[in-house]
Amino acid sequence: MSDLNTRIKEVIIESLELEDITPADIVDSAPIFGKNAAGEGLGLDSIDALELGIAIKENFGVTFSTVKEETKKHFASVNALAEYISANTKG
Amino acid sequence: MKPMAGKIFFTAISVLYPVIVYCGYRYWGLSPRRLSLMLLALAFYHFLNFTRSKSQVERGRTGIFVVLILVCALVAFLADNILFVKFYPVLVNLSLLSFFGFTLWRPPSFVFRMASLHDKSLETSPSFKSVERYCRNVTVGWCVFFVVNGSIAALTVFVGSDKIWSLYNGLISYILIGLFFIVEYLVRKMVQSTMQSYVPVCDLELDSRPNGALVSFDSSTDVADAVGNAANASSNDAGNKTWGDFVSDVSKVRYYLETRENTPWILHCEDSYYFTVALLAMLQSGRKALVTANRQEAFIKEIKKPEYGFLTDEPFAGDADATMIQDVLDGRCAGMNCAAAEDAGECANDKCAPLKFGKFDKSKAEMVMYTSGTTGEPKAVYKLFLQFENELFELVKVFGNDWVNRQVYSTVNHHHIYGLLFTALLPIATGLPFRRHRVDFPTELANMADEAAVIASSPAFLKRLSAETDKAFCFKCPPIIYSSGGPLPEDVARKACELTGYWPMEIYGSTETGGIAYRQSKNGAVWTPFEVCKMSLAENGCLNIKSSYILEAEGFTTGDLVDLYDDGRFLLKGRSDSIVKIEEKRISLPEVENRLKQTGLVQDVRVVPMVGKRQYLAAAIVLNESGREKFAGAPKLAINNFFHDYLLKFIENTVSPKKWRYLEELPQNTEGKIRMRDIQALFGLAESPNFKILKFRREPGVLTAKLLFPATSDYFDGHFPDFKLLPAVVQVDMVLRLARNFLDVPKNLSKMNRTRFANPILPDVPVMVKISYDADACKVTFAYTSVDGETSYSNGSMVMQTNVAVVGAGENRE
Numbered sequence: 001m002s003d004l005n006t007r008i009k010e011v012i013i014e015s016l017e018l019e020d021i022t023p024a025d026i027v028d029s030a031p032i033f034g035k036n037a038a039g040e041g042l043g044l045d046s047i048d049a050l051e052l053g054i055a056i057k058e059n060f061g062v063t064f065s066t067v068k069e070e071t072k073k074h075f076a077s078v079n080a081l082a083e084y085i086s087a088n089t090k091g
Numbered sequence: 092m093k094p095m096a097g098k099i100f101f102t103a104i105s106v107l108y109p110v111i112v113y114c115g116y117r118y119w120g121l122s123p124r125r126l127s128l129m130l131l132a133l134a135f136y137h138f139l140n141f142t143r144s145k146s147q148v149e150r151g152r153t154g155i156f157v158v159l160i161l162v163c164a165l166v167a168f169l170a171d172n173i174l175f176v177k178f179y180p181v182l183v184n185l186s187l188l189s190f191f192g193f194t195l196w197r198p199p200s201f202v203f204r205m206a207s208l209h210d211k212s213l214e215t216s217p218s219f220k221s222v223e224r225y226c227r228n229v230t231v232g233w234c235v236f237f238v239v240n241g242s243i244a245a246l247t248v249f250v251g252s253d254k255i256w257s258l259y260n261g262l263i264s265y266i267l268i269g270l271f272f273i274v275e276y277l278v279r280k281m282v283q284s285t286m287q288s289y290v291p292v293c294d295l296e297l298d299s300r301p302n303g304a305l306v307s308f309d310s311s312t313d314v315a316d317a318v319g320n321a322a323n324a325s326s327n328d329a330g331n332k333t334w335g336d337f338v339s340d341v342s343k344v345r346y347y348l349e350t351r352e353n354t355p356w357i358l359h360c361e362d363s364y365y366f367t368v369a370l371l372a373m374l375q376s377g378r379k380a381l382v383t384a385n386r387q388e389a390f391i392k393e394i395k396k397p398e399y400g401f402l403t404d405e406p407f408a409g410d411a412d413a414t415m416i417q418d419v420l421d422g423r424c425a426g427m428n429c430a431a432a433e434d435a436g437e438c439a440n441d442k443c444a445p446l447k448f449g450k451f452d453k454s455k456a457e458m459v460m461y462t463s464g465t466t467g468e469p470k471a472v473y474k475l476f477l478q479f480e481n482e483l484f485e486l487v488k489v490f491g492n493d494w495v496n497r498q499v500y501s502t503v504n505h506h507h508i509y510g511l512l513f514t515a516l517l518p519i520a521t522g523l524p525f526r527r528h529r530v531d532f533p534t535e536l537a538n539m540a541d542e543a544a545v546i547a548s549s550p551a552f553l554k555r556l557s558a559e560t561d562k563a564f565c566f567k568c569p570p571i572i573y574s575s576g577g578p579l580p581e582d583v584a585r586k587a588c589e590l591t592g593y594w595p596m597e598i599y600g601s602t603e604t605g606g607i608a609y610r611q612s613k614n615g616a617v618w619t620p621f622e623v624c625k626m627s628l629a630e631n632g633c634l635n636i637k638s639s640y641i642l643e644a645e646g647f648t649t650g651d652l653v654d655l656y657d658d659g660r661f662l663l664k665g666r667s668d669s670i671v672k673i674e675e676k677r678i679s680l681p682e683v684e685n686r687l688k689q690t691g692l693v694q695d696v697r698v699v700p701m702v703g704k705r706q707y708l709a710a711a712i713v714l715n716e717s718g719r720e721k722f723a724g725a726p727k728l729a730i731n732n733f734f735h736d737y738l739l740k741f742i743e744n745t746v747s748p749k750k751w752r753y754l755e756e757l758p759q760n761t762e763g764k765i766r767m768r769d770i771q772a773l774f775g776l777a778e779s780p781n782f783k784i785l786k787f788r789r790e791p792g793v794l795t796a797k798l799l800f801p802a803t804s805d806y807f808d809g810h811f812p813d814f815k816l817l818p819a820v821v822q823v824d825m826v827l828r829l830a831r832n833f834l835d836v837p838k839n840l841s842k843m844n845r846t847r848f849a850n851p852i853l854p855d856v857p858v859m860v861k862i863s864y865d866a867d868a869c870k871v872t873f874a875y876t877s878v879d880g881e882t883s884y885s886n887g888s889m890v891m892q893t894n895v896a897v898v899g900a901g902e903n904r905e
Contacts, residue, residue, distance in 0.1 A: 016704075017703060017704065017777075019750050019751075019777060020726075020727045020728045020731055020751070020778070025728055034744070035736070039732075039736065043732070043735055043736075043739075043744065044744075045743075045744035045747075046531075046745060047705050047745055048705075050531075050555055051704060051705060053532070054558075054559055064532075066532055066534055066535045066538065068528070
């Protein structure tokens, strides 16, 4: 599980060419887009979202629904993303 | 009364002429001489017309007609010959032929004159040209008809019996005329169905469209279904909205607005349907609308004065009292000052209350659109609705006939002018259904395979589409795709065409000017201006536009440099100011810089646009004393986050800088100027925790930089665990990386020359490096020294490979 999380974080950093940030800097439960009340979160924007969607698809072979709300849920945090990926890769 | 009666009498005689002549001759025993008196009477009648006709040409035409009738009548009278009595129908055909034919030669054609008498708005309709063309064809049709009919009439005079003559001219030719009318009517209906209907937004009324007509549909539903169910879709289950819903919703919002003191109203609705409802309600009730895409708390606070209203469709975190449009529509009013609205809401729901929906004065309805300005403050652009209306007209004129029976989809924001026009106002004016929510993912296009769509898109979306998709969509009918917001690279346009079957139509314009020109890049990079736009070159080489939708008499001068051709077409040569576009979002660099300075922690800053996988901004910051104090010992990520979070209060995430550098000073060239490309070069080299560039200066062929290698740097690992020093290989590698990035030296090393390592470079001690590149000799020379230049650490030189061709572009790309 935590291996998957780390890989997701690596994919995020790599695909978005993020600087100054390491997998360790990303909180598993924090929002990927924007920030939560505690100020945690990667603060990525909508352009990143599209890029990241493609990267996740390429790296983990999962696809996302075109229904915005659902997809939003899966991208809520690294944990949510990991859950979705492990649920949707053969298992 | 008298002339009217005479007119009817003579028209009847004229129409019944063949029958009267036949009966008179055959049954009543009238001689041709007597019958010719009737012809004389008709000649007299036409002579009266002749005396009344105003134009010279009209006089000539009727004059000849009268003379011909007279001649016939006289000959018939004198010779007592029936043949000449029977000539009248031929003459009538001749006369009509000359009349219709003349209007072809001197347009507008007769049919068009008639049509515009019937429909006064025709002359000012966007389909004016198509209608004119059609009317001309009908006029030609009539001319042909008169030639044929007149010839047959002549034939019956000479060849046929009196009976046949009378039958043909008194009945058959009238039936043929009737048939011609019917066929023409059917053809006209057919032609009309290929023309886009259009009602100016300010002229929309309750009955402008059928109540069941679909106005807006929701993403998840199949549109074919939605159209089928439109009549009973008022249940809103699917989120589809009909004209009836629309009118009633606008009415409710109007009741709400009109019970309020507040004005103007700030408007932000994500849902295109809510947005359109709210906007129409504001325009119709004379409330000025401030349309803003930016709903960041701090921004709203900045523009909102106490008397302003704020209407939105998503909960607003700020303390500005925001009205949720859903509450207004549902007749409940959560929100702050709702006493009056409660009644209004109930009343609007009540069946007894009349619907408030109707025309408004486009030259009084006011709007404000927001862009960013060079001044650093968001720029508010004042608009009269008249401007939008004039532009809509132009758009319908140019593109309207492509849209017939299509649905409108959008990948852009309707709070900006292009989205506003194409995805909210145009659908409402043309009656085309529009989708309530934006299309965010290119893959969604697959769901539209069965629809005939108009897609208002942008380069950002189309770039993504072409990058993400390999297999062409199987559209039953290729969508029509518009792209605006920035130039669309030709290869992206080509790929989009391969995928969708339509080469995107680019629209060039701005908030201030509206649409200026359009192009499909398959036809070249040159732009064709809209007909109403008059182009000229301003003194600074920038494009100046005057048009019916620009209020200023002197026009508007853009920041775009152009090559202008004599016929008004032009080529864009780039922007002349500091407003840039990041993924279609316009942002002024000084604005971001000023916001950063507002933190009080920044001494100097430059923000530059960058292009990588995406477009983004990057900020090079020099902290001031309090900044250095505040962030002493903080990791770089924390500093980045601080500035990022601060900026998000004012600007959208997309245009907030993504990469950051903290320098001791900004690089200046020899004239003391800070150049954008120097800053951009800085971001070309990915910063890692292993080293820091503290300052640098780039001159032709020479780079000097102040570097720091922190103790935590990986570079110090391994060598001498107890005595950390920077390995020679790292020093050389660093030189190569800097040289490639800042001085454009070839990638591959050919050979190392003599290199000296005099003193060790220690962790956390800043060093200076000077790198020169002699392009002719392909030789890189370097020297590491202490900051004061006293101590030399190392120096040397190396030769780079010249034959870049062998290295190849492919390798450079990795």
